[in-house]
Amino acid sequence: xxxxxxxxxxxxxxxxxxxxxxxxxxxxxxxxxxxxxxxxxxxxxxxxxxxxxxxxxxxxxxxxxxxxxxxxxxxxxxxxxxxxxxxxxxxxxxxxxxxxxxxxxxxxxxxxxxxxxxxxxxxx
Numbered sequence: 159x160x161x162x163x164x165x166x167x168x169x170x171x172x173x174x175x176x177x178x179x180x181x182x183x184x185x186x187x188x189x190x191x192x193x194x195x196x197x198x199x200x201x202x203x204x205x206x207x208x209x210x211x212x213x214x215x216x217x218x219x220x221x222x223x224x225x226x227x228x229x230x231x232x233x234x235x236x237x238x239x240x241x242x243x244x245x246x247x248x249x250x251x252x253x254x255x256x257x258x259x260x261x262x263x264x265x266x267x268x269x270x271x272x273x274x275x276x277x278x279x280x281x282x
Contacts, residue, residue, distance in 0.1 A: 160184045160256045160271040167252060167276030170244055174280075178239040180254030180273055187235040188212070191257045194228060194239045195266055196250035196278075203253070207239060208262040217262050222248070244280045251275040 166178040178194070193208040207218045207228040216228050227240040237254055255269035263269065 160190065162254050162256060162271055162273035164252065164254050164273040164276040167278045169279045169281060172244065172246060172280055172282050174244050175240070175242045176244065176278060178241065178252055178254075178276060178278075180237045180239075182235045182237070182256065185258075188232040189258055190271075191259050191262055192228075192230060192237040193255045193257070193263065193269060194237075195253045195255060196248075197253070197275075198250040201250075203266050205264045205266070206252070208264060209237060210262055211260055215262060217264065219264075241278070244278075246280045246282045249278055249280045251277050 161183045163181045170176050194206040195203050196206050197203040205219050209216050209228045209230050213230045225243045230237040253275045254273045256271040257263055257269045
């Protein structure tokens with residue numbers, strides 16, 4: 159079992175920044191590819207970003223590439239999502255997810271463990 163706890167969400171104005179963090183416990187963190195997903199009201203959960211075991215490979219959905227940065231600290235068992243130039247359409251509940259794999263995945267059903275989510279609200 160892997161336990162994931164997100165933090166860092168909140169209310170920010172359009173153009174502002176937030177940094178989300180996800181703390182993992184329970185298993186060897188460096189054995190897990192990590193991802194961030196988001197879900198807005200009435201919409202399906204969508205992929206945002208993912209990072210490989212060592213952090214050497216990352217992948218972003220087109221709508222956030224260049225604005226968001228995913229990173230991980232295997233010594234601290236954390237994965238972060240730095241979000242800059244936020245837009246109203248970025249508002250959602252953000253979830254971190256873990257998959258025991260050397261491969262990056264972009265589909266929610268491929269991840270094994272999920273956090274409880276943290277709310278991001280962007281005011282226009």
